[in-house]
Amino acid sequence: MNLNSALYTDLYQLAMGQSYFLKEKHKVSATFDYFFRKTPFEGGYVLFSGLEEVLDWLETVAFSEDDIAYLTAQGFNSDYIEYLKNFKFTGHIQSMQEGEIIFPFSPILTVTGSIIECQIIETFILNALNFQSLIATKASRIRYISGEEKSLAEFGLRRAQGYAGLQASRASFIGGFDYTSNVLAGKLYCIPVSGTMAHAYIQSYDDELTAFRDFAETRPVNCVLLVDTYDTLKSGIPNAIIVAKEMEARGERLLGIRLDSGDLAYLSKAGRKQLDEAGLEYVKIAASNQLDEHVIRSLKEQQAQIDIYGVGTNLVVGKENGALDGVYKLCSFNDTPRIKISENLKKMNFPGKKQVYRYMNENGLYIADAITLDHLEAPKTMAHPFETHKRMAIEYATVKPLLHDVMIDGKRVHAKKSTAELVQITKDNLSKLPTEHKRFDNPHVYKVGLSPELEALRDQLKKEKLMS
Numbered sequence: 463m464n465l466n467s468a469l470y471t472d473l474y475q476l477a478m479g480q481s482y483f484l485k486e487k488h489k490v491s492a493t494f495d496y497f498f499r500k501t502p503f504e505g506g507y508v509l510f511s512g513l514e515e516v517l518d519w520l521e522t523v524a525f526s527e528d529d530i531a532y533l534t535a536q537g538f539n540s541d542y543i544e545y546l547k548n549f550k551f552t553g554h555i556q557s558m559q560e561g562e563i564i565f566p567f568s569p570i571l572t573v574t575g576s577i578i579e580c581q582i583i584e585t586f587i588l589n590a591l592n593f594q595s596l597i598a599t600k601a602s603r604i605r606y607i608s609g610e611e612k613s614l615a616e617f618g619l620r621r622a623q624g625y626a627g628l629q630a631s632r633a634s635f636i637g638g639f640d641y642t643s644n645v646l647a648g649k650l651y652c653i654p655v656s657g658t659m660a661h662a663y664i665q666s667y668d669d670e671l672t673a674f675r676d677f678a679e680t681r682p683v684n685c686v687l688l689v690d691t692y693d694t695l696k697s698g699i700p701n702a703i704i705v706a707k708e709m710e711a712r713g714e715r716l717l718g719i720r721l722d723s724g725d726l727a728y729l730s731k732a733g734r735k736q737l738d739e740a741g742l743e744y745v746k747i748a749a750s751n752q753l754d755e756h757v758i759r760s761l762k763e764q765q766a767q768i769d770i771y772g773v774g775t776n777l778v779v780g781k782e783n784g785a786l787d788g789v790y791k792l793c794s795f796n797d798t799p800r801i802k803i804s805e806n807l808k809k810m811n812f813p814g815k816k817q818v819y820r821y822m823n824e825n826g827l828y829i830a831d832a833i834t835l836d837h838l839e840a841p842k843t844m845a846h847p848f849e850t851h852k853r854m855a856i857e858y859a860t861v862k863p864l865l866h867d868v869m870i871d872g873k874r875v876h877a878k879k880s881t882a883e884l885v886q887i888t889k890d891n892l893s894k895l896p897t898e899h900k901r902f903d904n905p906h907v908y909k910v911g912l913s914p915e916l917e918a919l920r921d922q923l924k925k926e927k928l929m930s
């Protein structure tokens with residue numbers, strides 16, 4: 463499967479492309495904004511992820527000979543087909559950095575280029591950014607509630623939505639996980655891999671102790687024994703203790719045990735006691751079984767003795783939200799601002815090419831974002847995007863623009879960032895987000911406003927459209 467194929471798009475993009483081309487409109491310059499309207503998980507923020515993959519794709523995207531044959535068979539016009547043979551992305555991308563904390567309605571990434579190119583690449587951009595930002599956000603919530611001292615392993619590949627399991631592993635790592643069980647993701651994205659053992663392995667033996675012994679003998683380093691196949695406290699942990707002692711005699715150390723069912727708080731406390739009484743304070747306790755940020759919060763409240771959380775399904779499918787609602791909207795055409803009218807102010811877009819400024823207090827904490835037109839300085843006042851009577855003076859210590867050139871004429875401006883760099887950037891950004899936006903229950907809404915100039919332009923275009 464060639465994922466760099468420009469066919470990784472929706473048919474309507476190619477149909478519009480054909481019309482732009484045949485009507486000789488395809489070279490007209492356009493700008494599109496990528497933004498989302500609602501934070502997932504009833505949370506207070508989103509963690510931006512997927513940018514490097516978008517840039518990789520844009521640098522190499524093309525229609526192969528096979529793709530062209532396929533489109534010809536679909537009945538596309540032959541002159542348009544000739545154009546598509548040499549298709550590549552030659553436009554300009556401005557974006558917030560991957561690992562940035564982002565909020566509803568701000569443009570996160572903008573694409574400027576010929577309308578035909580902007581349109582054909584839309585679907586991939588949405589596909590990559592919506593999914594990876596959703597999962598990175600979920601991962602960051604799990605990290606937040608677990609605390610820095612816990613180890614987090616992503617176990618989701620088997621339950622992920624097909625190949626999205628790869629992107630989920632990458633986004634989970636950027637969002638704060640330490641390990642993945644997904645070996646291909648480990649190789650592709652330089653994520654440390656970790657793994658324990660399955661029930662099948664223990665079931666394949668007549669007795670649990672021999673199963674543990676053989677496993678420890680063949681994998682003495684990072685050995686974690688799954689203790690819940692028969693009876694966690696009466697059989698699993700006692701057998702793990704025997705094997706840990708045998709390992710000690712060989713100069714080895716059992717890394718841990720894993721609980722995968724039952725009351726994880728009770729079993730972890732009782733298990734810790736058994737291990738400690740056997741002098742095995744260093745043996746860690748891992749837990750898995752449909753964990754998410756809410757279960758982990760509850761386990762913490764119960765003082766569960768868990769050192770490592772293994773999280774699969776709920777992380778990689780972004781439960782309770784199957785998708786981030788990010789959209790890609792035309793805001794400028796032929797250097798003229800464009801607007802889409804709707805009864806619902808929230809469904810209208812903000813016209814023109816824009817910049818987003820982030821304001822910080824004297825401690826460097828984020829306090830508000832203002833969206834303005836791209837040639838303007840950071841505004842000193844801003845209006846609520848939809849409740850037009852609400853406006854505020856912004857009191858801040860420092861301010862910075864968030865949208866920067868990342869691609870010019872279809873080429874990356876900076877070297878590709880490694881996943882390790884993105885992890886650091888994310889940590890740094892999350893540390894600047896006040897905790898009231900991170901809490902799970904009724905998080906405080908982060909203020910995003912419009913500069914007076916952008917508000918005036920939106921209102922003027924709305925009026926003109928309604929009168930025309």
Ligand SMILES: Nc1ncnc2c1ncn2[C@@H]1O[C@H](COP(=O)(O)OP(=O)(O)OP(=O)(O)O)[C@@H](O)[C@H]1O
Nearest residue numbers: 722723724725726727728750751752753757760761
């Ligand atoms: N002490 C606890 N507090 C809160 N949630 C817990 C606790 N222990 C386990 N859970 C969570 O409760 C959910 C269901 O666990 P439950 O014990 O009902 O099923 P189970 O152990 O998987 O059952 P089975 O033995 O059939 O596999 C899981 O999401 C699990 O992570």
Ligand SMILES: O=P(O)(O)OC[C@H]1O[C@H](OP(=O)(O)OP(=O)(O)O)[C@H](O)[C@@H]1O
Nearest residue numbers: 617660661722750751752753773774775
């Ligand atoms: O619960 P999740 O967060 O999705 O975490 C992944 C789950 O996948 C495995 O179970 P599975 O029953 O697939 O295999 P097993 O026989 O190894 O337990 C593992 O034991 C976890 O329970």
Ligand SMILES: O=C(O)c1cccnc1
Nearest residue numbers: 617643656657658659774
């Ligand atoms: O290594 C593990 O324990 C593991 C891997 C994938 C899914 N569940 C558990």
